[in-house]
Structures are given as C-alpha cells and as structure tokens.
Amino acid sequence: MAEFTMELNDEQKEVRDWLHGFAADVMRPAAAEWDEREETPWPIIQEAAKVGIYSLDFYANQYFDQTGLGLPMATEELFWGDAGIALSIMGTGLAAVGVLANGTNEQIGTWIPQMYGTPDDVKVAAFCSSEPDAGSDVAAMRTRAVYDEAKDEWVINGTKTWATNGGIANVHVVVAVVEPELGSKGHASFIIPPNTEGLSQGQKFQKHGIRASHTAEVVLDNVRVPGSCLLGGKEKLDERLARAREKAKKAGGERVKNAAMATFEASRPVVGAMAVGTARAAYDYALEYAKTRVQFGRPIIDNQGVAFQLADMRTSVDAARLLVWRASWMAVNGKPFNGAEGSQSKLFASETAKKVTAQAVQILGGNGFTREYPVERMHRDAAIYTIFEGTSEIQRLVIARTISGVHIR
Numbered sequence: 001m002a003e004f005t006m007e008l009n010d011e012q013k014e015v016r017d018w019l020h021g022f023a024a025d026v027m028r029p030a031a032a033e034w035d036e037r038e039e040t041p042w043p044i045i046q047e048a049a050k051v052g053i054y055s056l057d058f059y060a061n062q063y064f065d066q067t068g069l070g071l072p073m074a075t076e077e078l079f080w081g082d083a084g085i086a087l088s089i090m091g092t093g094l095a096a097v098g099v100l101a102n103g104t105n106e107q108i109g110t111w112i113p114q115m116y117g118t119p120d121d122v123k124v125a126a127f128c129s130s131e132p133d134a135g136s137d138v139a140a141m142r143t144r145a146v147y148d149e150a151k152d153e154w155v156i157n158g159t160k161t162w163a164t165n166g167g168i169a170n171v172h173v174v175v176a177v178v179e180p181e182l183g184s185k186g187h188a189s190f191i192i193p194p195n196t197e198g199l200s201q202g203q204k205f206q207k208h209g210i211r212a213s214h215t216a217e218v219v220l221d222n223v224r225v226p227g228s229c230l231l232g233g234k235e236k237l238d239e240r241l242a243r244a245r246e247k248a249k250k251a252g253g254e255r256v257k258n259a260a261m262a263t264f265e266a267s268r269p270v271v272g273a274m275a276v277g278t279a280r281a282a283y284d285y286a287l288e289y290a291k292t293r294v295q296f297g298r299p300i301i302d303n304q305g306v307a308f309q310l311a312d313m314r315t316s317v318d319a320a321r322l323l324v325w326r327a328s329w330m331a332v333n334g335k336p337f338n339g340a341e342g343s344q345s346k347l348f349a350s351e352t353a354k355k356v357t358a359q360a361v362q363i364l365g366g367n368g369f370t371r372e373y374p375v376e377r378m379h380r381d382a383a384i385y386t387i388f389e390g391t392s393e394i395q396r397l398v399i400a401r402t403i404s405g406v407h408i409r
C-alpha cells in the first residue's frame, strides 16, 4: 500500500509534461474543428496511439499506479487539452476497466487488445449500461441475457442508450439482466465481439458539448455470444447469484435496490479528474485574458471584481483536485469509502467545472460568448460532468445515505 502523497514523483512529472505537450500542441489546436464537425477525431486518436498515449499499456500503468495519482493526473492533462477529443481517447479505457476489473485473464488478453486495435488501425470500445428507462435507476434495466445451455451461448435482447462510442466500437461491453428478481444484483456484463450479428447503432445524438465524442443508442436484437463472453465466467456468476438470492431472502424478498450505485465509487474520481482538466483549462485562459484585456486604461485584472473571481476559481480547482486525488488513492489501495469519497470528488469537481467555466465566459465578456474563444466550448463541455457516471443528485444521494445509514430517497 502506498502512503497518500500530494506530490507527483519525478516519473509522473515527466509523464505529465509529455501529456501536456500533446494536449497543447495536438489536441487544443484541433478542438474547435472536431467540436464543429461532431465526429470522432480518428486522426487524433491515431496520433495518440502512435506516440503511445492511446494504448492499453499506458492506461494500465496509470490505472494500477499505487500512488493513485497517475490516472487523475493523466486524465486532467488530456481533458485540459480538449474534453471531446479526450473522451474519444479515454472512452476505450473506461470500457476496458470493466474487463480488467471483472474479466478472467483470458478475457483480458483476448478482448482488451481488440478494443484498442493497433496504431495503424485504431479501434475504440464502448461500455453500454444506460437504457431509455434506466438512467439513474440502474435497477430498472430491461436488456435481458438468457443462457442457451445446449449451445453454451447467451442470447441478448434490448436497447442501450447514451453509449460513448456505441455502434462504432470494435468491442462493446454490455450490461444485461440475467435474473430480474434480484434487481441490480441480477445483472451481468458481456463482451460483444466485433461484427456480431444483431448489434446495430440506433440514433446518434447531437449534443450540447463534448461533441467530438460519439454518443449513440445500441440495439441488441437476438445477439448471440459464446459462453466465454460472460465477464468473469459462469461459475463466478452462479456463485454471486446464489449469494444475492440468499441475501434477498433474508431481506424478506424485497428487491435488492440500487446496489450498483456504490460500485461506481471507485470509478467516479476519474470523471472528477476530467472535470478538473476542463475547469483548469478555462481558469488558465481567463487568467491570461484578464491580464491583457485593457478597459478604463488598465488590465481588467486590476479590478478586485475580476481578480477575486480568479482567486475563487483557482481555489475551487485546487480543492477539486485534492478530493479527486484522495478518492483515487483510496480506490487503488482498497480503502473503504466510508464517506462516499469517490462520489464527493465527482460531485465537487463536476459542479466546480460548471461554475468555473461560466466565470471564465464572464471574464472574457463578449469574446467569451463566441466560438472564436475556447471558453465557450469548455462551458458547454463542462455540463456533462454533472450528468454522466451518476448525476450530481445521485452523488448527493449516495453521500447522504453513506454518512447517515438512512435509505434517503
């Protein structure tokens, strides 16, 4: 176990500077174009793959870094460059984590390389959990997976929505119901291999922000996958279901509610780090602008009304980063989230990003309101962080329940 530290080591500083260079030189100049095009920035993903940023190796190194700072540091730098492009680069990692966390060694070895492809032929992956009627209420999921014992195949039917990289992914990870009576405890995750018959893309969404990142519905119509595509394997699933049945029986047959909310605790700091990246980008831009924009014969930062805003912005960004680093360190070192620290970090960082980007728009005045300047895009991008991976209201619900022990609704 690593002690908690607030300082990056020399190696991490080197990685940070390298990522910052990529974010500043490759991502930032391309950001407005891909935002406008609303398309996956394949050439940038390919460039990231060529230099080694878009790869399992790179992601796994940060993910397993025992200090807990590697992943949030890398995420912050890339999202500082541009949120939409960064999500296109990191989206695959988020799907890969599902396999890393629950898959067998064989599944990890088979599927994760196919999620990334090669630098000459890059691929992306998607994680599909949300459904039209099951967003915050994960337990309301309806996509069904039924085991066909004779063929050792799973048959999956349903419609997923809001899937990042949905339909354009080489490999989809799909969460489905295997035992409806058990609520979210009766869910399991499946790999849908490339070119599987029955999987198709539904509507592609036109969005308010992170427009370079592809978001779409995924339709599963009698999709058949081999038994080996059940993440973790059948034996482990059967054991888990037996335990859940036992627990449900003890709870008087009451449906096991919202268990999935807690399982996100460890992944939420990553979204917090994305928000910190966007917030810092807007703060950096506004600070420089305020020093150079002259009104009434002096730079606007000479006014306390502007300078104090920047002071608050910087304080919030730093506070958000500290919460993210703490939760990330807890996650990698297996600390219990007794105060829902993962949710705290995501709640605070995402709300900070919304507020700080709005302040940046204000500091840039009319220019802040135009697409000539990047803070307008950052402000639109920031709105996603209080929505995906659990809305701010759901984070508050998780924190409130955790600290009180009361099943607050």
Ligand SMILES: Cc1cc2nc3c(=O)[nH]c(=O)nc-3n(C[C@H](O)[C@H](O)[C@H](O)COP(=O)(O)OP(=O)(O)OC[C@H]3O[C@@H](n4cnc5c(N)ncnc54)[C@H](O)[C@@H]3O)c2cc1C
Pocket (backbone or CB within 6 Å): 126, 127, 128, 129, 130, 132, 134, 135, 136, 137, 161, 162, 163, 164, 165, 207, 210, 215, 384, 387, 388, 389, 390, 391, 392, 393, 394, 397, 409
């Ligand atoms: C761009 C984008 C990318 C996404 N990527 C993915 C992805 O890759 N994979 C995936 O599976 N999903 C993804 N999502 C889905 C995302 O996680 C959901 O949108 C989110 O969980 C909210 O669900 P919902 O949209 O159905 O909102 P709803 O659950 O309908 O919520 C609507 C409003 O009601 C509030 N609310 C709901 N329940 C409560 C409650 N109990 N108490 C208080 N308030 C409540 C919410 O906070 C929210 O303000 C993505 C979404 C977007 C927009």
